[in-house]
Amino acid sequence: MASTPVILLLKRSGNSADRPDTATVQTGEPALSFGGAEPGMYFKDSAGAIRKIGPTFYGTNAPNSSPVGSTGNSVGELWVDSSSSAYYMKVWDGASWQKVGAAFADNAASANVTIASGAIVANSAIVASGALGAVSASGALLASGAIGAVSSSGSLEANLASGINVVGALPAAYTGGVVYLNAGVSGLYVSANGGWILV
Secondary structure: OOOOOOOOOOEEEOOOOOOOOOOOOOEOOEEEEOOOOOOEEEEEOOOOOEEEEEOOEEEOOOOOOOOOOOOOOOOOOEEEEOOOOOOEEEEEOOOOEEEOOOHHHHOOOOOOOOHHHOHHHHOOHHHHOOHHHHHHHOOHHHHOOHHHHHHHOOHHHHHOHHHOEEEOOOOOOOOOOEEEEOOOOOEEEEEEOOEEEEO
16 A cells, blocks of 8 residues: 555645535535634535534634635534633534533523632622521521530630620520520520520
């Protein structure tokens, strides 16, 4: 084979974005556009549509925006859109370019959220949703006894001493007061309904 090389040439063009049309190629016949700015291999499928094999196009404008040959794009054709820092991967669905795997980033509830940067906390999304308040309001946080368990171990007292009053006897109850009783039956108390509740 090396001593008697045979050169087989496909239908080809050195112009970028020079796509064949359905009249140029037969079903299953490949055609090559090898222009460096927008190369591609094409063939006509059994339904008579022109399909692109590759490569994935990279640029600020969609592939075949300035066609030399046939206009339009192929179903399943890929494009990395470099017009913004997001660098979206897009696929042609036959009518428009669809972003690939971008549902999270484009969802209104989570748009522009980057966990690593602390954006969830910075934009108050967790607080604004009311989720934290709902848990507290339901009593689940207190009813579970988790706060009391931590308190009895002494770690809550050590970490949140600035927010806890250490007393020998409970004062008159007042709204929102939290007291750590250090005499008698020790525990973490919270005032509610005019009285004290041991957590």
